[in-house]
Amino acid sequence: MATAVPLSTKYTLPILGYGVLQVAPEKAPEFVAKALEVGYRHIDSATMYQNEAACGEAIRASGLPRESVFYTSKSPPDQHGYDATVKGFEASLQKSGLDYIDLYLLHTPFGGKEGRIGGWKALLEAQRAGKVRSIGVSNWGVHHLQELEDWIQETDAKEGKGTGGKISVGQWEIHPWLARKDITDWCAKHGVVVEAYSPLVRGLKMHDPLLKALAEKYGKSPAQILLRWSVQQGFVPLPKSEKENRMRENADIFDFELSADDMKTLETGKYETTIWDPTTDTS
Numbered sequence: 226m227a228t229a230v231p232l233s234t235k236y237t238l239p240i241l242g243y244g245v246l247q248v249a250p251e252k253a254p255e256f257v258a259k260a261l262e263v264g265y266r267h268i269d270s271a272t273m274y275q276n277e278a279a280c281g282e283a284i285r286a287s288g289l290p291r292e293s294v295f296y297t298s299k300s301p302p303d304q305h306g307y308d309a310t311v312k313g314f315e316a317s318l319q320k321s322g323l324d325y326i327d328l329y330l331l332h333t334p335f336g337g338k339e340g341r342i343g344g345w346k347a348l349l350e351a352q353r354a355g356k357v358r359s360i361g362v363s364n365w366g367v368h369h370l371q372e373l374e375d376w377i378q379e380t381d382a383k384e385g386k387g388t389g390g391k392i393s394v395g396q397w398e399i400h401p402w403l404a405r406k407d408i409t410d411w412c413a414k415h416g417v418v419v420e421a422y423s424p425l426v427r428g429l430k431m432h433d434p435l436l437k438a439l440a441e442k443y444g445k446s447p448a449q450i451l452l453r454w455s456v457q458q459g460f461v462p463l464p465k466s467e468k469e470n471r472m473r474e475n476a477d478i479f480d481f482e483l484s485a486d487d488m489k490t491l492e493t494g495k496y497e498t499t500i501w502d503p504t505t506d507t508s
């Protein structure tokens with residue numbers, strides 16, 4: 226968990242995160258505190274999860290230096306454009322009770338081009354004001370990413386290099402049943418670090434024969450095989466668990482390596498989403 230990946234900003238992102246989707250606000254301080262105690266230094270929240278205040282509370286109460294914990298939140302998924310994103314970001318910051326947020330993502334690509342570019346401008350402003358260190362997107366398809374990248378290039382050309390900002394991080398549902406090669410290839414080409422959400426396939430594949438065979442071969446759990454696959458692909462997985470033993474299990478993945486052949490067996494070629502798929506949005 227000590228290892229981190231450099232971002233296009235001067236900051237680094239711990240390569241394993243703790244996700245808090247569906248962690249009830251009243252339980253979140255306890256679980257986030259436990260995750261920090263176990264050793265996680267990267268917490269992934271969002272406006273939608275309704276536990277930003279609880280995450281901030283746990284981070285502040287941990288006694289850890291603020292710099293040592295990487296905290297992510299995301300814009301309201303159903304509100305787009307400049308004004309709504311300014312408001313959403315300010316609310317996230319205020320609820321966290323932190324001086325700054327490490328990473329803020331536009332949660333969805335909905336809202337059309339105006340909504341997406343307006344949202345990005347709001348994040349750029351927050352970044353310039355030092356309220357957020359790195360910015361990015363979540364659930365954007367290649368067509369959305371390229372639209373923003375074109376706007377960034379045009380803005381840089383008109384107003385000076387760097388004025389359009391940089392997409393430092395992108396977050397998508399990614400696991401062996403949803404590898405999203407089109408998106409991850411685009412990110413590799415453009416220096417965007419890829420975070421993998423639902424890296425445990427929300428617990429739905431733990432009895433899959435493919436996974437069980439690998440778990441037996443390596444003497445690891447199916448969850449550890451999935452997380453190892455993610456890390457070896459170069460992704461930053463964000464497993465969620467409310468159980469301390471699983472938090473530990475999910476973090477205990479740095480003492481083994483899947484062979485190239487075994488990585489290949491996990492190329493299922495499937496496109497199985499488990500939660501939602503805004504990447505296909507055509508607004």
Ligand SMILES: NC(=O)c1ccc[n+]([C@@H]2O[C@H](COP(=O)([O-])OP(=O)(O)OC[C@H]3O[C@@H](n4cnc5c(N)ncnc54)[C@H](OP(=O)(O)O)[C@@H]3O)[C@@H](O)[C@H]2O)c1
Nearest residue numbers: 244245246269422423424425426427428448464465466467
């Ligand atoms: N940007 C987005 O749109 C988006 C969407 C979804 C998720 N995310 C982020 O990604 C994080 C993770 O995704 P997720 O919560 O959807 O799913 P996930 O991490 O793939 O799976 C979580 C499920 O797996 C169980 N689990 C955890 N560790 C396990 C283990 N070692 N063995 C067996 N089961 C285990 C958990 O149960 P217990 O809690 O009971 O252990 C829970 O039911 C979220 O919390 C959130 O931060 C982002």
